[in-house]
Structures are given as structure tokens and as C-alpha cells.
Amino acid sequence: MTVPMNPARGVRRPLRRLDHGHALLERWSAGANQIERNAVYKALFAVLEDTVHSGHIVLGGDERSGAFSVLVRQDLVVDVRIDGEDSFALVGIVSLPGPAERDRQ
Numbered sequence: 001m002t003v004p005m006n007p008a009r010g011v012r013r014p015l016r017r018l019d020h021g022h023a024l025l026e027r028w029s030a031g032a033n034q035i036e037r038n039a040v041y042k043a044l045f046a047v048l049e050d051t052v053h054s055g056h057i058v059l060g061g062d063e064r065s066g067a068f069s070v071l072v073r074q075d076l077v078v079d080v081r082i083d084g085e086d087s088f089a090l091v092g093i094v095s096l097p098g099p100a101e102r103d104r105q
């Protein structure tokens with residue numbers, strides 16, 4: 001996911017790369033609609049650029065393990081884990097019940 005950038009043009013170089021979770025993302029995206037995919041990709045790019053805390057609602061967070069969850073939509077959460085200074089892993093993508101589904105429960 002990291003692409004060499006030209007610093008002379010003022011383009012920021014990503015701080016992290018997605019090292020684990022590609023297969024999970026591929027399996028999940030096969031059944032997701034475009035709006036859901038866009039929301040998840042936006043959150044993953046925010047993790048990659050280390051801007052996730054300023055642009056998304058971050059749930060929980062364990063400093064020891066580096067794991068946290070990102071609320072990307074009212075009904076969709078992405079679980080990630082920071083593996084080091086320059087890498088992270090996609091741990092899970094969870095669909096939450098929508099309002100109509102919650103009313104039935």
C-alpha cells in the first residue's frame with residue numbers, strides 16, 4: 001500500500017502500511033456495497049496516514065497491544081492493530097445491527 005512519494009512536490013509519505021488483513025478485506029468487500037467499501041477504505045487510509053484519531057470516532061484502544069476500533073458508519077466498525085512504527089493489521093470488520101434490526105430484538 002505504500003508508494004514512493006516525491007518530497008519535492010510536497011506529497012506526504014504514508015507513515016504505515018497494511019501488513020496483515022488483505023485476505024479479510026478482500027472477502028468482506030465481495031459482499032459489501034460501494035458505500036460501505038468507501039467508508040472502510042477511508043478509515044484504513046486514515047490509519048495509514050496516522051490521522052484516524054482526528055477524522056473518525058475511535059473506540060477503545062489498548063496501548064499494550066496497539067489494538068483499537070474505528071466507527072466508520074453508524075452500523076460498521078473496523079478493528080485494527082498497530083504492529084510497529086510503520087505497519088498495521090486489519091483484524092476485523094464488524095457490521096452492527098441497524099435501527100430496524102434493533103427494534104426487532
